[in-house]
Amino acid sequence: GDSVTQMEGPVTLSEEAFLTINCTYTATGYPSLFWYVQYPGEGLQLLLKATKADDKGSNKGFEATYRKETTSFHLEKGSVQVSDSAVYFCAPSNDYKLSFGAGTTVTVRA
């Protein structure tokens, strides 16, 4: 089945710092790729997605590019805020199922 390797956390940053969370995946076929975010005490919500090679997903200042040749989907944000403190999950999907990584906890300090 599909699998995901995510950058281990926790990651602690200062406000306005640059954030990168690495994600590589193993999947059959040609999966869609997702980043989900979980704020404290809440369920997961979709942050961004990409459905084909070289697509760039973006939302709330976050970006990730589907790199088929390196099977990667790294998440980046140029200037983080305290409100970006959350757990981030990378997940490939070939159909209706998602395969989640362990998640990366990000804490942004003021």
Place this chain on the structure above:
Amino acid sequence: DAGITQSPRYKITETGRQVTLMCHQTWSHSYMFWYRQDLGHGLRLIYYSAAADITDKGEVPDGYVVSRSKTENFPLTLESATRSQTSVYFCATYGSYNEQFFGPGTRLTVL
């Protein structure tokens, strides 16, 4: 309100008791899922359902039972709770554009 709801939000029970976690959606999405979230493991799929009366096992189904008599409801039952089932449980549906929508979660503690 439209969306996906879970109940209860918090539950404490004892080893050996039966517990049912409820999940309700208002979108009429065909697919529904149950996950558990544990530190260091991310989310692991317990069971999923493609439609009413169609269910299938996920990655970690042992100790759980599901049913789906109506499209909008997908209850998860722990027939005899164990301490290892202490976790946060999330229900999700599969909507358009390959996106899954998650409920707020149920935090279950088994003493």
